[in-house]
Amino acid sequence: QVQLVESGGGSVQPGGSLRLSCAASGFISDYYAIAWFRQAPGKEREGVLCISSSVGNSVYGDSVKGRFTFSRDNAKNTVYLQMNNLKPEDTAVYYCATDLLLICLEDWGRRPYRYWGQGTQVTVSS
Numbered sequence: 001q002v003q004l005v006e007s008g009g010g011s012v013q014p015g016g017s018l019r020l021s022c023a024a025s026g027f028i029s030d031y032y033a034i035a036w037f038r039q040a041p042g043k044e045r046e047g048v049l050c051i052s053s054s055v056g057n058s059v060y061g062d063s064v065k066g067r068f069t070f071s072r073d074n075a076k077n078t079v080y081l082q083m084n085n086l087k088p089e090d091t092a093v094y095y096c097a098t099d100l101l102l103i104c105l106e107d108w109g110r111r112p113y114r115y116w117g118q119g120t121q122v123t124v125s126s
Contacts, residue, residue, distance in 0.1 A: 002026040002115045004034075004096050009120030012086055020081040020120060022096035030054070030074045033104045035113065036081050038092035038122075047109025048094070051079055056103030063089075086124045093119040 008020040022034060033056065036048040050059045051070050060068065069082045083090065097113035105111065 002098070002100070004098065004115055004117035006094060006096055006117040006120040008080075009094065009122045011123040011125065013126050014087055014124055016086050016124070017082070017084045018086065018122060020083065020094055020122070021078050022081070022117060023076065023078045024098075025077065027098075027100060028074075029077050029079055029098075030072060032098055032100050032102060033108070034079050034096055034098045035104070035108055035111075036070075036094060036096050037109075038090075038094045040089075040092040043092075046092075049081060050104035050108040052104045053102045059104045059108060061109065083122070086122075088124050088126075091122060091124050093121050095119045 003025045005023045012018055031053055033052045035050040037045050038048050039045045048061050052058045067085045071080045095117050097116045099113050
């Protein structure tokens with residue numbers, strides 16, 4: 001049974017950092033692409049980052065390039081979203097998702113992913 005569980009959200013001041021976790025179960029996360037999304041109140045869901053398996057390229061959303069990065073801990077079957085230089089406009093609920101594909105497809109930010117986590121709230125405010 002495929003499951004994704006996000007954690008690590010919280011409140012932070014502008015310019016601060018947070019690291020979100022996406023713990024996977026039911027599949028080996030290193031073998032598949034996992035995408036991060038966010039959704040702010042009243043706004044459409046936005047693709048933040050698609051983390052490919054080793055056979056493909058990872059892709060960043062334009063609004064987070066240069067500020068967000070990712071990492072993996074294969075022993076924990078977990079991927080991380082490191083968010084630096086956070087801005088108030090980064091405030092949203094963050095989700096990870098997967099379709100159990102090996103790579104990030106061109107429409108990674110618009111696909112109807114089959115598996116989603118429950119989300120974790122990130123609030124950036126002074």
